[in-house]
Amino acid sequence: MLNAATILPFDARAIALPVPTAAPAERGHRLQVARHEPVFLAGDEAAQLFEVVEGAVMLSMILEDGRRQIVDLVFAGGVVGLSETDAYGVTCEALVPSTLRGHWKHDVNRDEALRRLLFRQMERQICRLHDQVLSLGRKTAMEKVATLLVRFCELQGEGTELRGRRLDLPMTRSEMGDYLGLSLETVCRTLTDLQGQGLIEIGRQHGVVFIRQPRRLRQVASLVE
Amino acid sequence: MLNAATILPFDARAIALPVPTAAPAERGHRLQVARHEPVFLAGDEAAQLFEVVEGAVMLSMILEDGRRQIVDLVFAGGVVGLSETDAYGVTCEALVPSTLRGHWKHDVNRDEALRRLLFRQMERQICRLHDQVLSLGRKTAMEKVATLLVRFCELQGEGTELRGRRLDLPMTRSEMGDYLGLSLETVCRTLTDLQGQGLIEIGRQHGVVFIRQPRRLRQVASLVE
């Protein structure tokens, strides 16, 4: 299941870290992953669940001809590794350097407190997926991109004033496209367009935008206040 | 929350059934719903979870301008009514006449056995949503429609020989469109196209198709055997 051999061949940046062979601790064992390094791959034996302690990971699926869809983004507090069968159905890799806590399924079955925690997180995840399905099915490119920006704002800005806020995108244009069901070019053009309308400003540094009109951004995203 | 007044005005076929005022039984109380009758509406107080005992329901979300997305289909055995907040985020209505079992959240918090059941179902639901996101984000109209047909086959055909099988679609073209993120016309054209290729045959009766080449249908759907 989880070892250095599972590194994806197509991602040269992935760094083979030592396998965490430490015995499962009282409340799970820790795991550090670098950006773009896989936590598990679709098809691996689904023996563990992972809590995201710090950072962010993405879950993706790939069709045979190479089309990729990022099916979910999971930030600190979230859970990954759920599977209907005994093999993972999605690949999980880190968006940014992250810390996870692994729990053997075997242990989850015994640990009632842990299961309560997971329950709450799964409820969240399902609601998030519903929103994502709505986005993918019925929103325009403009609405999709604006929705994603707003979501990032909410994650980074917890109760902060958003106007003029520097927003650090944890994803490249290509990843945003794969998450939103768009091409990377469309993501680019849409961001440029939003900048032209004065709602955002694209920073010179990669992965940085400044929010100029958060309220109008929410409107463009077709999200209610 | 759940009462006759919650019947959607735009669905004239919905029949107002008496509210199930029966005291919650040992393991939840029963609820019968007719086709297109709501179980709960987005915004209702999320006080109950529901198991689908028999039939099928759909979960949908609507944007302000009327665009609708059916975010999930839940068949017998599944669970609906999960919510991140204290109000439902989606509307749930019956696709076919259905029987549900309601559980007050209050009770769920106490019932460990029930929570174990829900846990398993939520895991399933998350995997199903991942597949749906992949479909919506990266599949063509042809692949989407074929994928849905295959899924219906698997639900109705449990281990049966599929070739020549009569398949009863629980959804109209419009509902299929709202589920797949397509217009109803595109769903129509795609089905006609599949018939032209000899993979299916569209029955004269509404909601009926015959599967002619199940294997090729799976291939068209970009699903692996």
Add this chain to the structure above:
DNA sequence: CGTACAGTTGAACGGGCTCAAGGCTCGTGG
């Protein structure tokens, strides 16, 4: 300083949408 890769922009194509018109079925009432 140079290379690899992220990001941007343009031009042309095409899948799916919109708008429109008709045919079919199903349920209902005569």
Add this chain to the structure above:
DNA sequence: CCACGAGCCTTGAGCCCGTTCAACTGTACG
């Protein structure tokens, strides 16, 4: 049993949003 209306389904024509292909600029990093 048949007639009729409502709603579901089908098909056509033209358009548009987002894709593809291509070239180029800018940034990060050794």
